[in-house]
Amino acid sequence: MSSWLEKIKWNEKELVPVIVQEVETKQILMHAWMNRDALKQTYESGKATYWSRSREKIWVKGEKSGHYQFVESILTDCDYDVLLINVRQKGGIACHTGRHRCFFNKLTDKNWLESGEILKNPKDIYGK
Amino acid sequence: MSSWLEKIKWNEKELVPVIVQEVETKQILMHAWMNRDALKQTYESGKATYWSRSREKIWVKGEKSGHYQFVESILTDCDYDVLLINVRQKGGIACHTGRHRCFFNKLTDKNWLESGEILKNPKDIYGK
Numbered sequence: 001m002s003s004w005l006e007k008i009k010w011n012e013k014e015l016v017p018v019i020v021q022e023v024e025t026k027q028i029l030m031h032a033w034m035n036r037d038a039l040k041q042t043y044e045s046g047k048a049t050y051w052s053r054s055r056e057k058i059w060v061k062g063e064k065s066g067h068y069q070f071v072e073s074i075l076t077d078c079d080y081d082v083l084l085i086n087v088r089q090k091g092g093i094a095c096h097t098g099r100h101r102c103f104f105n106k107l108t109d110k111n112w113l114e115s116g117e118i119l120k121n122p123k124d125i126y127g128k
Numbered sequence: 129m130s131s132w133l134e135k136i137k138w139n140e141k142e143l144v145p146v147i148v149q150e151v152e153t154k155q156i157l158m159h160a161w162m163n164r165d166a167l168k169q170t171y172e173s174g175k176a177t178y179w180s181r182s183r184e185k186i187w188v189k190g191e192k193s194g195h196y197q198f199v200e201s202i203l204t205d206c207d208y209d210v211l212l213i214n215v216r217q218k219g220g221i222a223c224h225t226g227r228h229r230c231f232f233n234k235l236t237d238k239n240w241l242e243s244g245e246i247l248k249n250p251k252d253i254y255g256k
Contacts, residue, residue: 004238019147026154031210077230082159084231102205103212110132
């Protein structure tokens with residue numbers, strides 16, 4: 001494996017957390033995970049590619065929905081144990097609920113209040 | 129414990145990842161972790177409070193450096209397993225290296241290139 005991949009401090013499951021920020025709005029679209037192959041593939045293809053912890057496999061964001069994330073830059077932090085990627089979100093929908101971004105529950109008076117318009121029905125994104 | 133705390137999906141170590149975004153610039157300052165007590169204390173005090181995985185204890189950001197993070201909002205994602213907090217960074221320094229933010233290593237030609245001005249010597253922040 002390449003030395004730049006080995007500089008990352010992979011966790012006990014050989015993963016790192018990934019913060020996904022939108023280039024145009026600077027909004028945080030989502031938070032995901034990558035393993036070495038996902039990071040390498042992201043860098044080489046320019047399309048955000050993650051490790052799905054539930055499905056236990058590599059996952060090109062947008063492969064089913066068409067909502068690809070085109071990567072403009074990849075950064076890591078002072079400890080080399082978190083990634084931050086800056087992306088352009090195709091279709092404007094990053095969240096599987098059909099919203100622009102995943103962070104739509106805001107803590108308000110000891111409750112999580114949902115917000116964020118549902119731009120597209122998930123059934124229409126992924127099929128039934 | 130309060131029901132809003134129990135809506136969060138704590139991981140196998142009873143923690144959640146926390147993305148820390150600056151209100152004024154929308155930059156990602158850092159990525160940290162919280163347990164229930166840290167989140168509760170953050171909400172009640174208005175000062176970002178984390179769980180230190182290396183020291184295995186609650187940690188009020190800024191307690192040694194004076195670089196507190198004043199929290200404007202707390203959000204969670206569609207899966208309730210990640211937090212995003214919007215903060216005002218006192219002193220303008222979030223990173224223990226003396227930089228404004230932790231994400232200063234950019235992947236460039238298969239190398240991590242360091243950037244980001246060191247605003248203050250870490251020795252002057254934390255003592256020797």
